Amino acid sequence: MMRDLSFWRGWSIGLRMAFITMLPVALLFSSFVWYSWYSHRAQVDEELAERGRILARALAETSEYNVISGNLSDLRLTINGLVQSDRSVYRIDVVDTNGRNAVSVVSEHPIQAEPHSFEAPIRKQVVWLNLFSDNGTPHVSASSATRPPTLTTEVVGRVRVTMSPTSMMAKQLRRFRVELAMAALALVASGLLAYFLARSLTVPLQEAIAVLRAIRGGDYRVELPVTTGGEVGELQASIGEMSVALDRSKQDLENKVAERTRDLLESRNEALRADADKRKLIQKVNNIIEDERKSIAVEIHDELNASLIAVRLESQTIQQLAAKAVPGPEVEQIGAKAQAITKLALDLYANGRRLVRRLRPEVLDMLGLHGAVEEMVSHYRSSSGIDFEFHTEGDFSRLNNELAISAYRIVQEALSNIMKHANASAAHVSLVLLDADDALHIEVGDDGEGFDPAVSSEGIGIIGMRERVFAVGGGIQVRSRPGRGTTLAITLPLNEAAGGATAVH
Amino acid sequence: MLASALTALLLASTPAHAAKPTRQPAQGFRFQFVTADDSALTQRITEDLYKRLVPIFSTFRTELAQRRRMLYVAIGPAALREVASKRCDCVVISAFTSSQVYRAIMAKAAQGGAQPVASTAVYAEPSPADQLRLAALLYRRPVRAAAILGADTSFMRPALEAERVTVLDAGGEDINRLLNQIAQTDVLLALPDSTVYSTESIRNILLSTYRHKQGVIGFSSDMVKAGALATTYSEIEDIDAQVAEIAAAYVSGGELAPPQFPRYFRTIVNEGVARSLDLTVSDEVRGFSRPAPPRRP
Numbered sequence: 001m002m003r004d005l006s007f008w009r010g011w012s013i014g015l016r017m018a019f020i021t022m023l024p025v026a027l028l029f030s031s032f033v034w035y036s037w038y039s040h041r042a043q044v045d046e047e048l049a050e051r052g053r054i055l056a057r058a059l060a061e062t063s064e065y066n067v068i069s070g071n072l073s074d075l076r077l078t079i080n081g082l083v084q085s086d087r088s089v090y091r092i093d094v095v096d097t098n099g100r101n102a103v104s105v106v107s108e109h110p111i112q113a114e115p116h117s118f119e120a121p122i123r124k125q126v127v128w129l130n131l132f133s134d135n136g137t138p139h140v141s142a143s144s145a146t147r148p149p150t151l152t153t154e155v156v157g158r159v160r161v162t163m164s165p166t167s168m169m170a171k172q173l174r175r176f177r178v179e180l181a182m183a184a185l186a187l188v189a190s191g192l193l194a195y196f197l198a199r200s201l202t203v204p205l206q207e208a209i210a211v212l213r214a215i216r217g218g219d220y221r222v223e224l225p226v227t228t229g230g231e232v233g234e235l236q237a238s239i240g241e242m243s244v245a246l247d248r249s250k251q252d253l254e255n256k257v258a259e260r261t262r263d264l265l266e267s268r269n270e271a272l273r274a275d276a277d278k279r280k281l282i283q284k285v286n287n288i289i290e291d292e293r294k295s296i297a298v299e300i301h302d303e304l305n306a307s308l309i310a311v312r313l314e315s316q317t318i319q320q321l322a323a324k325a326v327p328g329p330e331v332e333q334i335g336a337k338a339q340a341i342t343k344l345a346l347d348l349y350a351n352g353r354r355l356v357r358r359l360r361p362e363v364l365d366m367l368g369l370h371g372a373v374e375e376m377v378s379h380y381r382s383s384s385g386i387d388f389e390f391h392t393e394g395d396f397s398r399l400n401n402e403l404a405i406s407a408y409r410i411v412q413e414a415l416s417n418i419m420k421h422a423n424a425s426a427a428h429v430s431l432v433l434l435d436a437d438d439a440l441h442i443e444v445g446d447d448g449e450g451f452d453p454a455v456s457s458e459g460i461g462i463i464g465m466r467e468r469v470f471a472v473g474g475g476i477q478v479r480s481r482p483g484r485g486t487t488l489a490i491t492l493p494l495n496e497a498a499g500g501a502t503a504v505h
Numbered sequence: 506m507l508a509s510a511l512t513a514l515l516l517a518s519t520p521a522h523a524a525k526p527t528r529q530p531a532q533g534f535r536f537q538f539v540t541a542d543d544s545a546l547t548q549r550i551t552e553d554l555y556k557r558l559v560p561i562f563s564t565f566r567t568e569l570a571q572r573r574r575m576l577y578v579a580i581g582p583a584a585l586r587e588v589a590s591k592r593c594d595c596v597v598i599s600a601f602t603s604s605q606v607y608r609a610i611m612a613k614a615a616q617g618g619a620q621p622v623a624s625t626a627v628y629a630e631p632s633p634a635d636q637l638r639l640a641a642l643l644y645r646r647p648v649r650a651a652a653i654l655g656a657d658t659s660f661m662r663p664a665l666e667a668e669r670v671t672v673l674d675a676g677g678e679d680i681n682r683l684l685n686q687i688a689q690t691d692v693l694l695a696l697p698d699s700t701v702y703s704t705e706s707i708r709n710i711l712l713s714t715y716r717h718k719q720g721v722i723g724f725s726s727d728m729v730k731a732g733a734l735a736t737t738y739s740e741i742e743d744i745d746a747q748v749a750e751i752a753a754a755y756v757s758g759g760e761l762a763p764p765q766f767p768r769y770f771r772t773i774v775n776e777g778v779a780r781s782l783d784l785t786v787s788d789e790v791r792g793f794s795r796p797a798p799p800r801r802p
Contacts, residue, residue: 065712069681126704127711127731132603132629132697132724134610136541138550138581139603139629139697141738141767143726154705 014202021194029187036179040172048163051088052118056161060120063094067102067122067157076103083107087167090114093160094122102157111166122157204232208239215239220247275470283471290405293359301356308349315341369404370396370431373411377429380415386446387426394433399440403492406472407431407440410465414444414488417461422448422486438494439474445487450480465490533565533573534756541583550580550601550741557749557800561756576752577621582606589614591621596761599626600748603697603724605657607764623761627747630697630724631737632766633661635795637668639737639772640692640722642790643779650722651687653680655700670694675701684713693721695733707731720782726773734782735774737793743769746797769797 008016059079066075075094083089083105090113094103132139204227211224222243226236315338322335357363364372370392381388399407411429418427424446432441458466462478465488469476472492480486536558540547558578565573575595579585582602589597589610599607607626633652640648651671654662662672671690673683680701687693693714695702702710711732714721723733739747744767751762772793779786 065709065716068709069713071681124705125708127708128704129707129727129731130725131699131702131704131707131728132606133699133703134582134586134606136581136583138546138601139606140546140601140741140744141629141631141725141736142740143730143738143773144546 012202013205014198017198017201018194021197022191025187025190025194029183032183033180036176036183040176044165044168044172048088048114048165048168049118052161052163053120055082055089055092056118056120056159059092059094059159059161060122063122063159064125064156067094067096068124072102076105079103079105084109087111088163088165089161090164091117091162093162094157095160096157097155107164109164109167111164114163114165117160117162119158119160121155122159123153124156126153200228201232204228204236208232208235211239211243215243215246220244220250279467279471282467286406286468286471287402297356297359300352300359305349305352305356308345308352312342312345312349315339315345364401364404364408368396369399369407372404372408373429373431376408376412376415380419384419386418386424389426389428391428391430391432393431394435394440396431396433398433398494400494403440403472403494406468407442407492410442410468410490411444413461413465417459418444418446418448421459422446422450424448424485433494437491440492440494442490442492443487445485447485450482450485452482453478453480534562534576535565535573536562536576536578536752539577539579539584539588541581541587546741547580550745553742554578554580554600554745554748557745558752561749561753574622576755578748578752582610586610589621589624590617592618593621595621596755597621597624598748598751599624599764600744601629602626603630604628604661604764604766605655605696605698608660609657625751625761626764627744627751628764628766629744630766631739631770633665633670633694633696634668635737635766635770636694636722636724637670639735639790639793640694640720642793643720643735643774643784643786644691645787648692649690650692650694651690652694652696653683653687653698653701654696655698657700658696658698661696665694680706680710681713684710684717688717688719691719692734693719695721695723695728697724715778715781718782720778720784729773729775732778733775734778734784735772735790737770737772739767739770742800743767743771743797746800769795771796 008019011019059082062078063075066072072094079092079094083092084107087107087109089107090111091104091106093101093105096102130137130139130144207224207227211222214222220243224236224240224243226233226240228236318338319335319342322331322338325331325334363375367375374390374392377388377390380386396404411431415427415429418424425448427444427446427448430441430443432443433439434441466476469490469492474490474492476491477489478486479489538551538554540551575593577588577591577595577597579588579597579599580601585597585599585602585607602610604626607628611624637648637650640650649671650668651673652661652665653673653675654665655675659674665672671687673686675683675698684693693710695710707728708731711721715732720734721728721732723729723731723736725736726738729736747765747768750768755761772790774786774790776786
């Protein structure tokens with residue numbers, strides 16, 4: 001119900017204005033037209049009734065003599081003249097007391113009769129006079145001062161007048177038409193006024209809406225001249241001021257953004273430069289570390305292990321000498337000590353060898369990356385019980401020493417992580433060197449516990465791997481899900497410059 | 506029947522209301538008014554008449570009262586009817602009664618055998634002769650007059666015909682037809698006759714004559730005011746003077762004058778009707794009268 005009453009809510013302002021302006025006028029118009037028509041009709045009815053009554057009474061008065069005297073031709077002439085000259089009279093009948101139609105005249109005009117007629121009795125009028133009859137009163141021929149009470153009068157007939165509304169209605173209809181035309185003219189004038197009023201409101205509003213749309217579209221440099229006064233004029237002025245303010249604000253904002261962008265670019269370039277420097281530094285450090293390791297390994301191999309071999313040879317010599325000496329407790333003790341020293345020297349030598357291997361994967365020099373990694377994998381397989389798979393593809397001879405060491409260290413760190421954290425039962429290591437992109441693709445995966453990369457923070461191992469990869473201009477990707485293992489995919493470009501980070505301007 | 510008889514006895518202490526016949530010859534006269542009502546009009550008539558009659562009867566001595574002849578003055582038709590039925594040695598003067606009614610009452614009394622010794626009357630209606638003279642004055646030429654007479658007024662036919670008045674006998678005929686018959690005359694002389702002129706017919710008669718362009722010479726001022734052309738009329742004092750004259754003559758000479766029309770009269774003209782009949786009313790017409798001599802104090 002309420003929704004039905006709110007049908008106007010979807011109307012435009014122009015329609016509302018027209019409605020507000022026209023509704024009272026239309027109501028006024030319709031009520032005026034209705035009242036005018038009703039009034040004309042009522043006027044016809046009243047006038048006909050009045051004329052009918054008056055005519056009947058007047059004819060009754062004048063017909064008295066004719067009805068009494070029987071001079072009906074005279075009366076018929078009079079009534080006929082009246083009926084034919086007055087178009088509002090349809091018919092006049094004079095009826096005597098016996099109900100006989102004494103005179104009956106019908107209009108010759110093409111008019112219609114009213115359903116009812118007006119009647120007036122024809123009374124024989126009695127003039128009171130002292131006619132010197134035998135009634136008891138003295139007969140005085142001079143004027144008498146007193147008059148007797150009204151005497152009853154005798155009805156000698158009736159006059160029946162039937163009126164016709166045709167002529168009067170035609171007259172009233174003409175007047176009604178004029179009124180209707182005037183009212184319609186007023187209605188049209190009101191309509192035009194409403195139209196211009198509505199337009200004076202809608203046109204500025206539509207312009208304002210168009211301007212607001214342009215502003216919404218980002219065009220702040222719009223012009224909306226103030227064409228009218230009042231609230232709409234204020235709206236136009238406000239929109240104009242708003243567009244200017246928005247344009248200025250946008251300009252300021254753009255300036256600020258450009259400034260900030262410039263600052264950011266500078267910061268980013270600086271960061272990139274710092275990053276590149278850091279990577280160079282890391283690379284340098286790694287190289288230095290590797291060189292240092294290598295020199296330490298050489299030192300241990302050449303000096304310490306040679307000395308330990310000498311110690312072993314010397315202790316073996318003491319042992320042989322003791323065996324050759326006179327047995328005695330001291331000799332046995334010396335022999336035992338010498339044997340212990342030999343064993344100690346051998347252990348130290350073995351430790352030294354292990355140290356050298358760790359410091360300087362000489363297998364890399366001997367077997368190349370492929371062999372070194374395979375040897376490392378087999379070493380972990382044998383020592384951990386994890387089922388390792390190893391897959392290689394490509395010609396690894398093209399790898400330079402530095403990249404090979406980096407790759408070796410990365411795989412070493414990855415396998416170390418599997419051993420330490422993955423709790424895996426199987427793992428695989430893949431080394432693929434593709435000519436297509438001229439890069440080495442390393443993939444190390446396991447079926448261990450895995451982790452959520454979004455939640456877990458990177459450990460030192462992965463950070464080290466990442467820095468090592470970035471140092472040679474490569475890329476690293478860690479894919480892992482809890483319970484679904486972890487896969488490490490690393491790409492190392494053979495040509496470092498190709499994958500190196502570039503500064504952004 | 507007499508509602509209120511104003512009895513005026515002159516020089517007599519004995520009430521003379523019931524005047525009985527006496528064997529002694531009459532040696533004087535006394536009078537008595539007989540009235541049928543005590544209206545203002547009747548009172549006015551009797552008061553004026555009393556003043557006029559008192560000097561006439563004052564010569565007769567009181568002690569002769571028993572032998573004085575009673576003179577009744579009947580005022581109006583009802584009073585006349587009452588007094589006419591008396592069998593007495595009395596004389597009756599009828600006043601304020603039309604000739605038609607007077608004659609009818611007296612005729613009826615004569616038939617019954619009860620009748621006064623003598624009676625006379627001053628008729629209420631104007632004299633036809635005066636009326637015809639008035640008509641001639643109005644038209645300034647000899648006029649063709651007509652009159653409609655009923656049974657009771659037919660006694661006037663010879664006199665009227667002598668004046669060349671066209672006389673129609675009503676005889677129960679329709680009044681309209683009668684009026685059509687006299688349509689060619691100038692004047693209708695209306696004479697009081699209840700069979701012709703009644704309250705119901707008078708309007709019709711006035712209208713008909715008007716349409717026939719006839720003037721009606723009526724018989725009273727009221728009739729002129731109602732639409733008649735003109736009439737001569739007599740005031741109460743005029744009639745009273747005439748009654749007093751008759752009484753004085755009778756008292757002094759013993760001879761009772763015959764019934765007569767009013768002697769003193771004035772004229773009233775309906776100027777509107779006269780205009781519509783294209784009559785110019787002259788001062789002569791307006792002043793047409795015969796005034797009564799002034800009453801002695």
